[in-house]
Amino acid sequence: MKNFLAIVTLLLISVFSYAGQAKALADPPRYGIDVIQVGGIGSYTLTKDAFYLEERGYLNPPENYVQTQFNTPGDLMWVSCKGGYNVESATSTTDNEFTIDPINGVGVTIEDKLKNSITVICTTAPVNYASSSPVTNNVVNSASSSPVTNNMRTNWLEILGIIIFIIILGSFWENLKRKKTIKNSLK
8 A cells, every 4th residue: 555655656656747847838828028139230240138026036948939120221020930920019218109910010210329238028919909000109018908818738638637546546456456366366
């Protein structure tokens, strides 16, 4: 019986460890993007990060969550979310002008200064872009009123089913051991 409990304990730890990994690997319903372009007009040098909004941590690799492109003269940079996500809002800490386009993402006007930055919030929720027109301030929020739901991919009923299956399998195994012991003692 001690072996059975040890095996069940190890299996339960494995199942819950897997559940934690599944949550960590799941794409969040919302995430943020930071893109910093350095060198001003004509420079294509940039850094980009994607990060969780509801918890601490970065989404790696950022290339899976942030797409960037420049026009030929390098005075306009487009920043877009991963496929399946919409731009919810954008801000520029360096006061760059930008526009939100439902197809291309956020178009940031690159100025002739050392640093140009944009922060974009991406969401899987539908976004109403009717109120998003080209702006010259550094904050634009969409008119989306739909609540964001957490589509965590860990299905707790599935995990419960696995636990019950493990317990039933363990009980069956213990019964087989008892029958074998009884047969051996009768010989």
